[in-house]
Amino acid sequence: MATEPQTAAGQRPVEALAAKLRRRQVVGSRETALETVLVLRQVVTKARFQNINQLVEIIRSVGQKLIEAQPKEHTVGNTVRKLLHHVREEYNNASKGEATTSASSFSIANFVLQGQPRRQAAGQKAESTLVLKEDDSDDPDSFARTLKPVVMEAIQDILDELETVYDNIAKSAKDHIHSDEIILTIGRSKTVETYLKSAAHYHKFTVIVVESGPSYGGHDMACSLSSSGVSTFLVPDSSIYALMSRVSKVILGAHTILANGGMFAVTGSVLTATAARAHSTPVMVCAGQFKLTPLWNLYHEYGALDFADPGSVLGFEECDLVDKVDVVNPYYDYVRPDLVDVYVTNDGDHPPPSIYRLVKESYDDEDNEF
């Protein structure tokens, strides 16, 4: 198989990233997504392939390795899915849609999976001048030569999107936040931080930052906001409910947006969202589209499937307790879709029930599982 030599060549950066992911040296949804794109770029640059299947196979195998290394950073998989989607789109455009890669048969199961019809029409506007010669025995590199620049362009697009994601989300900030509002947020989310700061240019409002133990990201958030002139309060997690009646809007960040419209977010989010529901306070979630994940939360009702060490809750030196108490310290909460009112993304605002459509449009169905 021709894929063998080039996988070996492109192996090193993949392994390095896999090791970093496994050791949690790269954390955070945007960081991991960025690193993944960079690795994919390296792999595709070195890759040798003769037809679309080989290229897809190479990218998939990289994705498989990275996801296996860290199944809990969902943006890794999302980035790979997105690239595959772009690659297929470009290929389909180039070959004028004469053959779709997936031989779709119309069974009932597929029908359900298929959901809404694809936005195939959008692809036709770009008149392709590429001439693709697959499996050309005279010139095995011809296919790669023609397709590679297009793929690299697609990777660059993804990279650009990641780099500008905060600003793009923040564009709509002035329309969502009004003067004299009291906004509550929890922990530190870079997206929310940029969002609030951008809104602060237009309006005067107050932000209550919940510190979010045991990571206490709220401390940094409060410092950062107040240093850029936003009137900020820092409160402990325990006072969320008491303060909620005064809050006009809750803005949360997300780690991952799930296909059912729920999300994984920093610990304490579900508490905040539930308190907001009790007071009928609107809950807004700011997140980039790269956080959309074709997954459901299957395991825990409230927690995401990712637990950190108990060290930040219970000191290792508390010897008697260590022996008798098991401390559960989840990284993320699972917030049910009915607790969220709107997702503000870099591609417009969406209510939770329509997230599944975004997921469908962003990724190809065959990539949902690697």
Place this chain on the structure above:
Amino acid sequence: MPSKPSTSKDIPEEEEAEVLQAVILADSFNKRFKPLTIDRPKCLLPICNTPLLDWTLEGLALAGVQEIFVICRSHPEQVKAAIRNSKWSHPSSGLKIVPVMTAKETFSPGDAMRDIYTHGIITSDFVLVSGDLVSNIRIDEVVRAHKDRRKVNKDAIMTMVVKESGTTHRTRSKGDSAVFVLDQDTSECLHYEPVTGYPPKSIARIPRDILESHPNIEIRNDLLDCSIDVCALEVPSLFQDNFDYGDIRRDFVHGVLTSDLLMKNIYCYVAKEGYAARVQDTRSYDAISKDILSRWTFPLVPDDNLPGGYAYDHLRGNKYIPKDNSVVLSRLGDGAQVVASTLGARCSVGPDTVLRNAYVFDDVTIGPNCVLESCIIGAGVQVGERSRIARGSLLGPGTVLMPFERVSRRKQKSVPVIGEPAEEDDDGDDADADSELEEAEKNQRSISQNLGPGSDAFVWPRRAIARKGDEEGYENELENFNNWRLMRLGDDLTDLLPSVTSLPAASAAATVSAGEQEFQIEVRLSLERAFSEGHSLDNASVELKTLRMASNVPLRRVREAVVAGIVENIPLVEDAVPQRTEINKWVDRWGDLINLIGGVDGVETVSILQYHCASSTRFPLFGQILAALYQNDIVEEEDIQNWHAKPEAKGEGNVQKTWIVGARMIHQLNEQESDDESEDSE
């Protein structure tokens, strides 16, 4: 711990010229895990289904170590094969792992270090760990701190990693721990006092000069020794020079710190974050397994970054189920209970069986209605139905137990450890193991009737192991039988612990330690010999000096002893005049000894004399003795005046009376002087 990517990026740039090396001592040099280690080296025993060596390698890889030497002694071919087949030997792992075989005669870590020296493989500062380390500590930070220190102080040869854990932490070994004396400002380790669990240690002796020279010190008995050392190049050569160093802590660290000649410093790194511990014995095996399961080792946890490469799903209540279903729930029979235990691959557990704190290796079959508690079950063991395996049992690999067996400490008092030869013929070169097996087989005839018929097992002799440990000499104090029990899984120590706790607090607080008492007895005897046999002053003083060096006591103690010896030997006579001649005779003959023992300090001499006389029957003689000392120029007039001026000389009771005597004497001396002066002037 998730850390900033920037920190991990900095290191390779900084140390591009130097490859960071690590040495793994992949042998425990003790027999605490026998019979599990009969046909497998200890570093390949699984903990949470991953060989210990993999944990160690992952810990080092995390720290950015590039070259690793694995020192293996027992079953080296297995260790080599394990390294070859692991993911670490893959070129993309970025590690270079070199197994180094050492001779069978390597009996201690010290021997291994000498071996490293002779091989000459180390080129720069290196990380020294043992092959049973479970760690997620950022060792690279320790290395950086060590190198920074080395730039300033060339004598900082070693940095030990310790972790705050509290005295009774489950992971901290009860049998083998230590008291660290640290400088609070520089975290230099000033003194290392090894602590043995049995016989219980109640006194830690700290040299006085440490207290004098360091204003801020910490004396800590709550540190968990992670046995991660960052060593300078000199360390192996120091082992080479001191051929009797065996253990790295008890001999090397203690030796270096107490040596007057080496002038080397050892530092400690008190890890605030991260986890590191050594599987030194079956008890810590139990504790570390639990730590891993309750995620203290995060991100090295079964559902995340388990070094062995198995993947598990994490469920509520810290349950871990393998992703590839190699231990399927359905294979656990109905009503089976598994609590705080680990099961290896391809295990099956019968219905209504209870496993509690049981650590089961691969390919084990456990029948229905069994109860297994606090035990380690080796690979391939078959346990028949209704068997009971009680606390602290270790079942060797391949043991077959027939139905209705009971392996318990209560029933077979001395020997709960079961082993099985596992067809040892292929391992014929391992004479050590063979002889032990033979010994075991000899013993078993007497005990085997306790096991059910048809069992392919015999009882592993425990006494024999303990005795062997004694023969090895260097670990004598550690490997005694009762200390062993402190390190053993499932031993509740009901008969040992009360004796430990019932130690009267007063004895711990006693100021005069055993060593000093011994010294005082010796000094008294030697003085008596000198007095009665009429030794020369030189000989007597040499003898005293040697004694002082041998028991390492301060000079004042010797002076006290000599003064006391002289005073007590002056015969008591009724009349004043003969008494004076007696005193003069003794002081003439022996008085100079006070100043010959090393250093002249008249003030001290007088105050010693004062305190001694105050509490002795020779109290009335104080004035005369002092006068005699003055006559013989052993103390000067100035000394008496200085002594008299000191506030503590005043005292109460008899002490005060002596002070008044002294005052009178000074008065006389002054008068004499004025007489002299007046004579001179005439």
